Amino acid sequence: MVVRQFLDWFWNPDVWLPPGFDWKDIVPTEEVKYAVPYDLLYAIPIGIGMVFVRYFLERTLFYPLGHLLGIKEQKKLRILPANPTLEKAFTGKGKKAKLFTHKELEELGKKTDLQVRQVERWMRRRAAQGKPTTLAKFSESCWRFLCYLISFLIGVYVLWDKPWLWDILHCWYDYPHHSVTTDIWWYYVYGSSFYWSLLITLAYDAKRKDFWEMSLHHVATLCLLAFSWTCNLTRVGTLVLLLHDFVEPWLEGSKLCKYSKHNGIGDVVSIMFILAWIATRITLFPMHIINSTLFEAPKIIPMFSAYYIFNGMLILLFCLHVFWTYFIAIYVYNALSMNATELKDTRSSSEYVTEPSEEEEGSEFDGKHSGRSTPKGGITRRGLFYEKKQFT
Structure with missing residues:
Protein backbone atom coordinates (compact mmCIF):
# COMPACT_ATOMS: atom_id res chain seq x y z
CA MET A 1 0.00 0.00 0.00
CA VAL A 2 2.80 2.42 0.90
CA VAL A 3 4.70 1.54 -2.26
CA ARG A 4 1.61 2.12 -4.35
CA GLN A 5 1.07 5.54 -2.77
CA PHE A 6 4.69 6.46 -3.36
CA LEU A 7 4.53 5.43 -7.04
CA ASP A 8 1.30 7.40 -7.52
CA TRP A 9 2.99 10.44 -5.98
CA PHE A 10 6.22 10.03 -7.95
CA TRP A 11 4.54 9.46 -11.32
CA ASN A 12 2.11 12.34 -10.91
CA PRO A 13 1.27 13.40 -14.49
CA ASP A 14 1.00 17.01 -13.35
CA VAL A 15 4.76 16.90 -12.78
CA TRP A 16 5.92 14.85 -15.76
CA LEU A 17 3.49 15.93 -18.48
CA PRO A 18 2.00 19.20 -19.76
CA PRO A 19 -1.25 20.37 -18.17
CA GLY A 20 -4.29 18.44 -19.37
CA PHE A 21 -2.38 15.27 -20.29
CA ASP A 22 -2.29 11.94 -18.51
CA TRP A 23 -0.11 8.83 -18.89
CA LYS A 24 -2.97 7.08 -20.68
CA ASP A 25 -2.61 9.63 -23.47
CA ILE A 26 0.82 8.24 -24.39
CA VAL A 27 0.27 4.53 -23.77
CA PRO A 28 2.01 2.49 -26.52
CA THR A 29 -0.26 0.69 -28.98
CA GLU A 30 0.33 -1.61 -31.92
CA GLU A 31 0.18 1.37 -34.26
CA VAL A 32 2.12 3.95 -32.22
CA LYS A 33 5.05 3.33 -29.89
CA TYR A 34 5.80 5.79 -27.09
CA ALA A 35 8.68 5.95 -24.65
CA VAL A 36 8.24 3.63 -21.67
CA PRO A 37 10.14 4.98 -18.62
CA TYR A 38 11.37 1.60 -17.43
CA ASP A 39 12.91 0.75 -20.81
CA LEU A 40 16.06 2.68 -19.95
CA LEU A 41 16.75 0.14 -17.19
CA TYR A 42 17.99 -2.09 -20.00
CA ALA A 43 20.91 0.31 -20.31
CA ILE A 44 22.38 -0.70 -16.93
CA PRO A 45 23.13 -4.39 -17.70
CA ILE A 46 24.16 -3.43 -21.23
CA GLY A 47 26.53 -0.82 -19.75
CA ILE A 48 28.05 -3.48 -17.48
CA GLY A 49 28.43 -5.70 -20.53
CA MET A 50 30.23 -2.88 -22.34
CA VAL A 51 32.80 -2.83 -19.52
CA PHE A 52 33.64 -6.47 -20.26
CA VAL A 53 33.72 -5.75 -24.00
CA ARG A 54 36.18 -2.94 -23.32
CA TYR A 55 38.38 -5.23 -21.25
CA PHE A 56 38.36 -7.83 -24.05
CA LEU A 57 39.19 -5.29 -26.77
CA GLU A 58 41.98 -3.77 -24.70
CA ARG A 59 43.76 -7.12 -24.45
CA THR A 60 43.09 -8.32 -27.97
CA LEU A 61 43.15 -5.13 -30.05
CA PHE A 62 44.08 -1.85 -28.36
CA TYR A 63 47.21 -2.99 -26.51
CA PRO A 64 48.62 -4.79 -29.59
CA LEU A 65 47.83 -1.70 -31.68
CA GLY A 66 49.72 0.44 -29.18
CA HIS A 67 52.73 -1.88 -29.38
CA LEU A 68 52.53 -1.73 -33.18
CA LEU A 69 52.68 2.08 -33.02
CA GLY A 70 55.77 1.94 -30.83
CA ILE A 71 54.18 2.52 -27.42
CA LYS A 72 56.08 0.42 -24.93
CA GLU A 73 54.71 -1.03 -21.74
CA GLN A 74 56.26 0.76 -18.79
CA LYS A 75 59.02 -1.22 -17.09
CA LYS A 76 57.69 -2.63 -13.86
CA LEU A 77 59.06 -0.65 -10.94
CA ARG A 78 60.96 -2.49 -8.27
CA ILE A 79 59.31 -3.00 -4.93
CA LEU A 80 59.57 0.24 -3.01
CA PRO A 81 61.40 -0.16 0.34
CA ALA A 82 59.04 0.42 3.23
CA ASN A 83 59.74 3.69 5.01
CA PRO A 84 57.02 4.94 7.39
CA THR A 85 58.64 8.37 7.79
CA LEU A 86 58.77 9.04 4.04
CA GLU A 87 55.33 7.54 3.53
CA LYS A 88 53.87 9.86 6.15
CA ALA A 89 55.57 12.87 4.54
CA PHE A 90 54.33 11.85 1.09
CA THR A 91 50.69 11.33 2.09
CA GLY A 92 50.77 14.50 4.19
CA LYS A 93 51.41 16.57 1.10
CA GLY A 94 48.21 15.33 -0.52
CA LYS A 95 47.73 16.79 -3.99
CA LYS A 96 50.96 18.77 -3.57
CA ALA A 97 53.08 15.67 -3.02
CA LYS A 98 55.38 16.70 -5.88
CA LEU A 99 56.30 20.02 -4.26
CA PHE A 100 59.05 19.13 -1.80
CA THR A 101 61.64 21.85 -1.24
CA HIS A 102 65.32 21.09 -0.87
CA LYS A 103 65.15 21.93 2.84
CA GLU A 104 62.27 19.50 3.38
CA LEU A 105 64.16 16.73 1.61
CA GLU A 106 67.24 17.41 3.71
CA GLU A 107 65.19 17.14 6.91
CA LEU A 108 63.67 13.86 5.72
CA GLY A 109 67.16 12.60 4.89
CA LYS A 110 68.35 13.31 8.42
CA LYS A 111 65.33 11.52 9.91
CA THR A 112 65.78 8.44 7.74
CA ASP A 113 69.59 8.40 7.44
CA LEU A 114 69.32 8.72 3.66
CA GLN A 115 70.93 11.15 1.25
CA VAL A 116 68.80 13.85 -0.34
CA ARG A 117 69.02 12.15 -3.72
CA GLN A 118 67.78 8.88 -2.23
CA VAL A 119 64.83 10.64 -0.60
CA GLU A 120 63.97 12.38 -3.85
CA ARG A 121 63.97 9.14 -5.83
CA TRP A 122 61.95 7.35 -3.18
CA MET A 123 59.34 10.08 -3.49
CA ARG A 124 59.41 9.89 -7.28
CA ARG A 125 58.96 6.13 -7.29
CA ARG A 126 56.20 6.47 -4.71
CA ALA A 127 54.41 8.98 -6.92
CA ALA A 128 54.82 6.67 -9.91
CA GLN A 129 53.07 3.78 -8.17
CA GLY A 130 49.58 3.23 -9.47
CA LYS A 131 49.92 5.77 -12.27
CA PRO A 132 48.52 4.56 -15.60
CA THR A 133 51.05 3.89 -18.30
CA THR A 134 50.98 5.59 -21.68
CA LEU A 135 49.81 2.30 -23.19
CA ALA A 136 46.92 2.13 -20.70
CA LYS A 137 45.87 5.69 -21.53
CA PHE A 138 46.18 4.89 -25.25
CA SER A 139 43.89 1.90 -24.77
CA GLU A 140 41.37 4.01 -22.84
CA SER A 141 41.28 6.62 -25.59
CA CYS A 142 40.89 3.89 -28.23
CA TRP A 143 37.79 2.62 -26.46
CA ARG A 144 36.28 6.08 -26.07
CA PHE A 145 37.11 7.00 -29.66
CA LEU A 146 35.43 3.83 -30.95
CA CYS A 147 32.28 4.21 -28.83
CA TYR A 148 31.82 7.92 -29.50
CA LEU A 149 32.37 7.43 -33.23
CA ILE A 150 29.82 4.60 -33.32
CA SER A 151 27.34 6.71 -31.35
CA PHE A 152 27.77 9.66 -33.71
CA LEU A 153 27.39 7.50 -36.83
CA ILE A 154 24.27 5.87 -35.37
CA GLY A 155 22.89 9.32 -34.61
CA VAL A 156 23.47 10.56 -38.14
CA TYR A 157 21.90 7.42 -39.59
CA VAL A 158 18.87 7.58 -37.27
CA ASN A 339 55.67 26.96 -29.32
CA ALA A 340 55.59 23.56 -27.64
CA THR A 341 56.09 20.52 -29.83
CA GLU A 342 54.36 18.19 -27.40
CA LEU A 343 51.46 19.59 -25.41
CA LYS A 344 49.84 17.67 -22.61
CA ASP A 345 46.21 17.34 -21.62
CA THR A 346 45.96 20.12 -19.02
CA ARG A 347 43.26 18.18 -17.17
CA SER A 348 45.50 15.19 -16.52
CA SER A 349 47.08 14.81 -13.12
CA SER A 350 48.99 11.74 -14.23
CA GLU A 351 51.09 13.72 -16.66
CA TYR A 352 53.15 15.28 -13.89
CA VAL A 353 55.03 12.15 -12.93
CA THR A 354 58.53 11.67 -14.32
CA GLU A 355 59.21 7.96 -14.29
CA PRO A 356 62.56 6.80 -12.90
CA SER A 357 65.04 5.88 -15.59
CA GLU A 358 66.74 2.52 -15.82
CA GLU A 359 69.87 4.02 -14.31
CA GLU A 360 67.89 5.45 -11.43
CA GLU A 361 66.22 2.10 -10.81
CA GLY A 362 69.54 0.56 -9.76
CA SER A 363 70.60 -0.12 -6.18
CA GLU A 364 69.24 3.23 -5.13
CA PHE A 365 68.74 2.33 -1.51
CA ASP A 366 71.74 0.03 -1.08
CA GLY A 367 74.31 2.76 -0.69
CA LYS A 368 75.47 2.75 -4.34
CA HIS A 369 75.10 6.17 -5.94
CA SER A 370 76.18 7.78 -9.13
CA GLY A 371 78.06 10.42 -7.21
CA ARG A 372 76.27 13.30 -8.93
CA SER A 373 75.50 16.12 -6.56
CA THR A 374 72.11 17.68 -6.09
CA PRO A 375 71.87 21.43 -6.70
CA LYS A 376 70.57 23.35 -3.73
CA GLY A 377 68.06 25.40 -5.69
CA GLY A 378 66.22 22.31 -6.91
CA ILE A 379 66.40 18.56 -7.17
CA THR A 380 68.33 17.55 -10.32
CA ARG A 381 67.37 18.24 -13.89
CA ARG A 382 65.19 15.11 -14.09
CA GLY A 383 63.72 15.56 -10.62
CA LEU A 384 60.01 15.69 -10.03
CA PHE A 385 60.18 17.67 -6.79
CA TYR A 386 61.38 21.23 -6.94
CA GLU A 387 61.31 24.50 -5.11
CA LYS A 388 58.61 26.91 -6.29
CA LYS A 389 60.86 29.98 -6.23
CA GLN A 390 62.82 28.59 -9.18
CA PHE A 391 59.94 29.37 -11.50
CA THR A 392 58.88 32.76 -10.12
Whole structure:
Protein backbone atom coordinates (compact mmCIF):
# COMPACT_ATOMS: atom_id res chain seq x y z
CA MET A 1 0.00 0.00 0.00
CA VAL A 2 2.80 2.42 0.90
CA VAL A 3 4.70 1.54 -2.26
CA ARG A 4 1.61 2.12 -4.35
CA GLN A 5 1.07 5.54 -2.77
CA PHE A 6 4.69 6.46 -3.36
CA LEU A 7 4.53 5.43 -7.04
CA ASP A 8 1.30 7.40 -7.52
CA TRP A 9 2.99 10.44 -5.98
CA PHE A 10 6.22 10.03 -7.95
CA TRP A 11 4.54 9.46 -11.32
CA ASN A 12 2.11 12.34 -10.91
CA PRO A 13 1.27 13.40 -14.49
CA ASP A 14 1.00 17.01 -13.35
CA VAL A 15 4.76 16.90 -12.78
CA TRP A 16 5.92 14.85 -15.76
CA LEU A 17 3.49 15.93 -18.48
CA PRO A 18 2.00 19.20 -19.76
CA PRO A 19 -1.25 20.37 -18.17
CA GLY A 20 -4.29 18.44 -19.37
CA PHE A 21 -2.38 15.27 -20.29
CA ASP A 22 -2.29 11.94 -18.51
CA TRP A 23 -0.11 8.83 -18.89
CA LYS A 24 -2.97 7.08 -20.68
CA ASP A 25 -2.61 9.63 -23.47
CA ILE A 26 0.82 8.24 -24.39
CA VAL A 27 0.27 4.53 -23.77
CA PRO A 28 2.01 2.49 -26.52
CA THR A 29 -0.26 0.69 -28.98
CA GLU A 30 0.33 -1.61 -31.92
CA GLU A 31 0.18 1.37 -34.26
CA VAL A 32 2.12 3.95 -32.22
CA LYS A 33 5.05 3.33 -29.89
CA TYR A 34 5.80 5.79 -27.09
CA ALA A 35 8.68 5.95 -24.65
CA VAL A 36 8.24 3.63 -21.67
CA PRO A 37 10.14 4.98 -18.62
CA TYR A 38 11.37 1.60 -17.43
CA ASP A 39 12.91 0.75 -20.81
CA LEU A 40 16.06 2.68 -19.95
CA LEU A 41 16.75 0.14 -17.19
CA TYR A 42 17.99 -2.09 -20.00
CA ALA A 43 20.91 0.31 -20.31
CA ILE A 44 22.38 -0.70 -16.93
CA PRO A 45 23.13 -4.39 -17.70
CA ILE A 46 24.16 -3.43 -21.23
CA GLY A 47 26.53 -0.82 -19.75
CA ILE A 48 28.05 -3.48 -17.48
CA GLY A 49 28.43 -5.70 -20.53
CA MET A 50 30.23 -2.88 -22.34
CA VAL A 51 32.80 -2.83 -19.52
CA PHE A 52 33.64 -6.47 -20.26
CA VAL A 53 33.72 -5.75 -24.00
CA ARG A 54 36.18 -2.94 -23.32
CA TYR A 55 38.38 -5.23 -21.25
CA PHE A 56 38.36 -7.83 -24.05
CA LEU A 57 39.19 -5.29 -26.77
CA GLU A 58 41.98 -3.77 -24.70
CA ARG A 59 43.76 -7.12 -24.45
CA THR A 60 43.09 -8.32 -27.97
CA LEU A 61 43.15 -5.13 -30.05
CA PHE A 62 44.08 -1.85 -28.36
CA TYR A 63 47.21 -2.99 -26.51
CA PRO A 64 48.62 -4.79 -29.59
CA LEU A 65 47.83 -1.70 -31.68
CA GLY A 66 49.72 0.44 -29.18
CA HIS A 67 52.73 -1.88 -29.38
CA LEU A 68 52.53 -1.73 -33.18
CA LEU A 69 52.68 2.08 -33.02
CA GLY A 70 55.77 1.94 -30.83
CA ILE A 71 54.18 2.52 -27.42
CA LYS A 72 56.08 0.42 -24.93
CA GLU A 73 54.71 -1.03 -21.74
CA GLN A 74 56.26 0.76 -18.79
CA LYS A 75 59.02 -1.22 -17.09
CA LYS A 76 57.69 -2.63 -13.86
CA LEU A 77 59.06 -0.65 -10.94
CA ARG A 78 60.96 -2.49 -8.27
CA ILE A 79 59.31 -3.00 -4.93
CA LEU A 80 59.57 0.24 -3.01
CA PRO A 81 61.40 -0.16 0.34
CA ALA A 82 59.04 0.42 3.23
CA ASN A 83 59.74 3.69 5.01
CA PRO A 84 57.02 4.94 7.39
CA THR A 85 58.64 8.37 7.79
CA LEU A 86 58.77 9.04 4.04
CA GLU A 87 55.33 7.54 3.53
CA LYS A 88 53.87 9.86 6.15
CA ALA A 89 55.57 12.87 4.54
CA PHE A 90 54.33 11.85 1.09
CA THR A 91 50.69 11.33 2.09
CA GLY A 92 50.77 14.50 4.19
CA LYS A 93 51.41 16.57 1.10
CA GLY A 94 48.21 15.33 -0.52
CA LYS A 95 47.73 16.79 -3.99
CA LYS A 96 50.96 18.77 -3.57
CA ALA A 97 53.08 15.67 -3.02
CA LYS A 98 55.38 16.70 -5.88
CA LEU A 99 56.30 20.02 -4.26
CA PHE A 100 59.05 19.13 -1.80
CA THR A 101 61.64 21.85 -1.24
CA HIS A 102 65.32 21.09 -0.87
CA LYS A 103 65.15 21.93 2.84
CA GLU A 104 62.27 19.50 3.38
CA LEU A 105 64.16 16.73 1.61
CA GLU A 106 67.24 17.41 3.71
CA GLU A 107 65.19 17.14 6.91
CA LEU A 108 63.67 13.86 5.72
CA GLY A 109 67.16 12.60 4.89
CA LYS A 110 68.35 13.31 8.42
CA LYS A 111 65.33 11.52 9.91
CA THR A 112 65.78 8.44 7.74
CA ASP A 113 69.59 8.40 7.44
CA LEU A 114 69.32 8.72 3.66
CA GLN A 115 70.93 11.15 1.25
CA VAL A 116 68.80 13.85 -0.34
CA ARG A 117 69.02 12.15 -3.72
CA GLN A 118 67.78 8.88 -2.23
CA VAL A 119 64.83 10.64 -0.60
CA GLU A 120 63.97 12.38 -3.85
CA ARG A 121 63.97 9.14 -5.83
CA TRP A 122 61.95 7.35 -3.18
CA MET A 123 59.34 10.08 -3.49
CA ARG A 124 59.41 9.89 -7.28
CA ARG A 125 58.96 6.13 -7.29
CA ARG A 126 56.20 6.47 -4.71
CA ALA A 127 54.41 8.98 -6.92
CA ALA A 128 54.82 6.67 -9.91
CA GLN A 129 53.07 3.78 -8.17
CA GLY A 130 49.58 3.23 -9.47
CA LYS A 131 49.92 5.77 -12.27
CA PRO A 132 48.52 4.56 -15.60
CA THR A 133 51.05 3.89 -18.30
CA THR A 134 50.98 5.59 -21.68
CA LEU A 135 49.81 2.30 -23.19
CA ALA A 136 46.92 2.13 -20.70
CA LYS A 137 45.87 5.69 -21.53
CA PHE A 138 46.18 4.89 -25.25
CA SER A 139 43.89 1.90 -24.77
CA GLU A 140 41.37 4.01 -22.84
CA SER A 141 41.28 6.62 -25.59
CA CYS A 142 40.89 3.89 -28.23
CA TRP A 143 37.79 2.62 -26.46
CA ARG A 144 36.28 6.08 -26.07
CA PHE A 145 37.11 7.00 -29.66
CA LEU A 146 35.43 3.83 -30.95
CA CYS A 147 32.28 4.21 -28.83
CA TYR A 148 31.82 7.92 -29.50
CA LEU A 149 32.37 7.43 -33.23
CA ILE A 150 29.82 4.60 -33.32
CA SER A 151 27.34 6.71 -31.35
CA PHE A 152 27.77 9.66 -33.71
CA LEU A 153 27.39 7.50 -36.83
CA ILE A 154 24.27 5.87 -35.37
CA GLY A 155 22.89 9.32 -34.61
CA VAL A 156 23.47 10.56 -38.14
CA TYR A 157 21.90 7.42 -39.59
CA VAL A 158 18.87 7.58 -37.27
CA LEU A 159 18.20 11.32 -37.48
CA TRP A 160 19.02 12.05 -41.11
CA ASP A 161 15.42 11.64 -42.24
CA LYS A 162 13.85 13.10 -39.10
CA PRO A 163 12.30 16.56 -39.54
CA TRP A 164 13.50 17.89 -36.15
CA LEU A 165 17.13 17.53 -37.22
CA TRP A 166 16.57 20.27 -39.80
CA ASP A 167 13.90 22.27 -37.96
CA ILE A 168 14.06 22.15 -34.16
CA LEU A 169 10.49 23.46 -33.84
CA HIS A 170 9.35 19.94 -34.73
CA CYS A 171 10.55 18.99 -31.24
CA TRP A 172 7.53 20.90 -29.89
CA TYR A 173 4.82 20.48 -32.53
CA ASP A 174 2.11 18.03 -31.39
CA TYR A 175 3.93 17.31 -28.12
CA PRO A 176 3.66 14.92 -26.22
CA HIS A 177 2.28 12.72 -29.01
CA HIS A 178 5.75 11.87 -30.35
CA SER A 179 6.16 8.25 -31.30
CA VAL A 180 9.43 6.48 -30.58
CA THR A 181 10.59 4.34 -33.48
CA THR A 182 12.85 1.32 -33.04
CA ASP A 183 15.93 3.20 -34.23
CA ILE A 184 15.36 6.02 -31.72
CA TRP A 185 14.85 3.42 -28.98
CA TRP A 186 18.20 1.78 -29.68
CA TYR A 187 19.97 5.13 -30.05
CA TYR A 188 18.82 6.10 -26.55
CA VAL A 189 19.67 2.72 -25.04
CA TYR A 190 23.14 2.71 -26.61
CA GLY A 191 23.89 6.25 -25.43
CA SER A 192 22.66 5.52 -21.90
CA SER A 193 24.58 2.23 -21.78
CA PHE A 194 27.82 3.89 -22.84
CA TYR A 195 27.54 6.60 -20.19
CA TRP A 196 26.77 3.96 -17.56
CA SER A 197 29.96 2.13 -18.59
CA LEU A 198 31.94 5.40 -18.37
CA LEU A 199 30.56 6.06 -14.89
CA ILE A 200 31.44 2.53 -13.77
CA THR A 201 35.04 2.72 -15.02
CA LEU A 202 35.67 6.35 -14.09
CA ALA A 203 37.41 5.39 -10.83
CA TYR A 204 39.81 3.07 -12.69
CA ASP A 205 40.66 5.31 -15.64
CA ALA A 206 43.50 7.85 -15.73
CA LYS A 207 42.88 10.36 -12.96
CA ARG A 208 42.44 13.94 -14.09
CA LYS A 209 42.02 17.28 -12.38
CA ASP A 210 38.38 17.43 -13.41
CA PHE A 211 37.47 14.02 -11.94
CA TRP A 212 34.46 15.32 -10.04
CA GLU A 213 33.35 17.57 -12.90
CA MET A 214 33.53 14.58 -15.25
CA SER A 215 31.55 12.48 -12.78
CA LEU A 216 28.95 15.24 -12.58
CA HIS A 217 28.86 15.40 -16.38
CA HIS A 218 28.14 11.66 -16.71
CA VAL A 219 25.46 11.77 -14.01
CA ALA A 220 23.87 14.87 -15.54
CA THR A 221 23.88 13.26 -18.99
CA LEU A 222 22.24 10.09 -17.68
CA CYS A 223 19.63 12.15 -15.82
CA LEU A 224 19.05 14.24 -18.92
CA LEU A 225 18.50 11.12 -21.01
CA ALA A 226 16.18 9.65 -18.37
CA PHE A 227 14.17 12.86 -18.01
CA SER A 228 13.80 13.41 -21.74
CA TRP A 229 12.80 9.77 -22.20
CA THR A 230 10.26 9.81 -19.36
CA CYS A 231 8.71 13.10 -20.49
CA ASN A 232 8.75 11.90 -24.11
CA LEU A 233 11.14 14.74 -25.03
CA THR A 234 13.11 12.27 -27.10
CA ARG A 235 13.44 14.55 -30.10
CA VAL A 236 15.44 17.24 -28.36
CA GLY A 237 17.26 14.51 -26.42
CA THR A 238 18.57 12.96 -29.64
CA LEU A 239 19.79 16.37 -30.81
CA VAL A 240 21.76 16.82 -27.58
CA LEU A 241 23.31 13.37 -27.98
CA LEU A 242 24.29 13.96 -31.59
CA LEU A 243 25.78 17.37 -30.87
CA HIS A 244 27.91 16.04 -28.02
CA ASP A 245 29.05 12.92 -29.88
CA PHE A 246 30.42 14.98 -32.76
CA VAL A 247 33.19 16.52 -30.62
CA GLU A 248 34.47 13.54 -28.65
CA PRO A 249 36.12 11.51 -31.47
CA TRP A 250 38.30 14.52 -32.30
CA LEU A 251 39.38 14.84 -28.66
CA GLU A 252 40.20 11.16 -28.29
CA GLY A 253 41.87 11.12 -31.71
CA SER A 254 44.21 13.94 -30.66
CA LYS A 255 45.15 11.96 -27.54
CA LEU A 256 45.85 8.86 -29.60
CA CYS A 257 48.21 10.86 -31.82
CA LYS A 258 49.94 12.30 -28.77
CA TYR A 259 50.45 8.95 -27.07
CA SER A 260 51.81 7.39 -30.28
CA LYS A 261 54.14 10.38 -30.94
CA HIS A 262 52.43 11.38 -34.23
CA ASN A 263 52.65 15.05 -33.28
CA GLY A 264 52.09 16.50 -36.76
CA ILE A 265 48.81 14.68 -37.26
CA GLY A 266 47.96 15.32 -33.62
CA ASP A 267 48.27 19.08 -34.10
CA VAL A 268 45.81 18.96 -37.01
CA VAL A 269 43.35 16.78 -35.08
CA SER A 270 43.68 19.07 -32.05
CA ILE A 271 42.79 22.08 -34.19
CA MET A 272 39.78 20.19 -35.55
CA PHE A 273 38.73 19.35 -32.00
CA ILE A 274 38.96 22.98 -30.88
CA LEU A 275 36.94 24.16 -33.89
CA ALA A 276 34.34 21.43 -33.35
CA TRP A 277 34.13 22.28 -29.63
CA ILE A 278 33.56 25.98 -30.26
CA ALA A 279 31.06 25.30 -33.04
CA THR A 280 28.95 22.78 -31.11
CA ARG A 281 29.42 23.04 -27.33
CA ILE A 282 29.89 26.81 -27.11
CA THR A 283 27.81 28.01 -30.07
CA LEU A 284 25.15 25.58 -31.33
CA PHE A 285 24.30 24.04 -27.97
CA PRO A 286 23.34 27.29 -26.19
CA MET A 287 22.20 29.31 -29.22
CA HIS A 288 20.24 26.56 -30.97
CA ILE A 289 19.11 23.95 -28.44
CA ILE A 290 18.97 25.83 -25.11
CA ASN A 291 17.54 28.89 -26.86
CA SER A 292 14.78 26.73 -28.33
CA THR A 293 13.96 24.98 -25.03
CA LEU A 294 13.89 28.24 -23.08
CA PHE A 295 12.25 30.66 -25.51
CA GLU A 296 10.68 28.84 -28.48
CA ALA A 297 9.09 25.87 -26.72
CA PRO A 298 6.93 27.98 -24.31
CA LYS A 299 5.28 29.60 -27.33
CA ILE A 300 4.12 26.19 -28.59
CA ILE A 301 3.56 24.01 -25.50
CA PRO A 302 2.59 24.83 -21.89
CA MET A 303 5.38 24.46 -19.38
CA PHE A 304 5.38 21.85 -16.59
CA SER A 305 7.56 20.93 -13.61
CA ALA A 306 9.76 18.25 -15.15
CA TYR A 307 10.47 20.50 -18.11
CA TYR A 308 12.05 23.10 -15.83
CA ILE A 309 14.29 20.38 -14.40
CA PHE A 310 15.17 19.32 -17.94
CA ASN A 311 16.16 22.89 -18.81
CA GLY A 312 18.22 23.11 -15.62
CA MET A 313 20.21 20.04 -16.68
CA LEU A 314 20.86 21.54 -20.10
CA ILE A 315 22.16 24.70 -18.46
CA LEU A 316 24.32 22.61 -16.09
CA LEU A 317 25.89 20.85 -19.09
CA PHE A 318 26.62 24.19 -20.70
CA CYS A 319 28.29 25.42 -17.50
CA LEU A 320 30.53 22.34 -17.59
CA HIS A 321 31.34 23.15 -21.22
CA VAL A 322 32.42 26.64 -20.20
CA PHE A 323 34.54 25.13 -17.42
CA TRP A 324 36.34 22.83 -19.86
CA THR A 325 36.76 25.69 -22.33
CA TYR A 326 39.10 27.17 -19.73
CA PHE A 327 41.42 24.17 -20.09
CA ILE A 328 41.23 24.40 -23.87
CA ALA A 329 42.21 28.07 -23.65
CA ILE A 330 45.25 27.06 -21.58
CA TYR A 331 46.18 24.50 -24.22
CA VAL A 332 45.93 27.07 -27.00
CA TYR A 333 47.86 29.65 -24.97
CA ASN A 334 50.69 27.18 -24.35
CA ALA A 335 50.79 26.29 -28.03
CA LEU A 336 51.00 29.91 -29.14
CA SER A 337 53.27 31.33 -26.44
CA MET A 338 55.65 28.44 -25.82
CA ASN A 339 55.67 26.96 -29.32
CA ALA A 340 55.59 23.56 -27.64
CA THR A 341 56.09 20.52 -29.83
CA GLU A 342 54.36 18.19 -27.40
CA LEU A 343 51.46 19.59 -25.41
CA LYS A 344 49.84 17.67 -22.61
CA ASP A 345 46.21 17.34 -21.62
CA THR A 346 45.96 20.12 -19.02
CA ARG A 347 43.26 18.18 -17.17
CA SER A 348 45.50 15.19 -16.52
CA SER A 349 47.08 14.81 -13.12
CA SER A 350 48.99 11.74 -14.23
CA GLU A 351 51.09 13.72 -16.66
CA TYR A 352 53.15 15.28 -13.89
CA VAL A 353 55.03 12.15 -12.93
CA THR A 354 58.53 11.67 -14.32
CA GLU A 355 59.21 7.96 -14.29
CA PRO A 356 62.56 6.80 -12.90
CA SER A 357 65.04 5.88 -15.59
CA GLU A 358 66.74 2.52 -15.82
CA GLU A 359 69.87 4.02 -14.31
CA GLU A 360 67.89 5.45 -11.43
CA GLU A 361 66.22 2.10 -10.81
CA GLY A 362 69.54 0.56 -9.76
CA SER A 363 70.60 -0.12 -6.18
CA GLU A 364 69.24 3.23 -5.13
CA PHE A 365 68.74 2.33 -1.51
CA ASP A 366 71.74 0.03 -1.08
CA GLY A 367 74.31 2.76 -0.69
CA LYS A 368 75.47 2.75 -4.34
CA HIS A 369 75.10 6.17 -5.94
CA SER A 370 76.18 7.78 -9.13
CA GLY A 371 78.06 10.42 -7.21
CA ARG A 372 76.27 13.30 -8.93
CA SER A 373 75.50 16.12 -6.56
CA THR A 374 72.11 17.68 -6.09
CA PRO A 375 71.87 21.43 -6.70
CA LYS A 376 70.57 23.35 -3.73
CA GLY A 377 68.06 25.40 -5.69
CA GLY A 378 66.22 22.31 -6.91
CA ILE A 379 66.40 18.56 -7.17
CA THR A 380 68.33 17.55 -10.32
CA ARG A 381 67.37 18.24 -13.89
CA ARG A 382 65.19 15.11 -14.09
CA GLY A 383 63.72 15.56 -10.62
CA LEU A 384 60.01 15.69 -10.03
CA PHE A 385 60.18 17.67 -6.79
CA TYR A 386 61.38 21.23 -6.94
CA GLU A 387 61.31 24.50 -5.11
CA LYS A 388 58.61 26.91 -6.29
CA LYS A 389 60.86 29.98 -6.23
CA GLN A 390 62.82 28.59 -9.18
CA PHE A 391 59.94 29.37 -11.50
CA THR A 392 58.88 32.76 -10.12
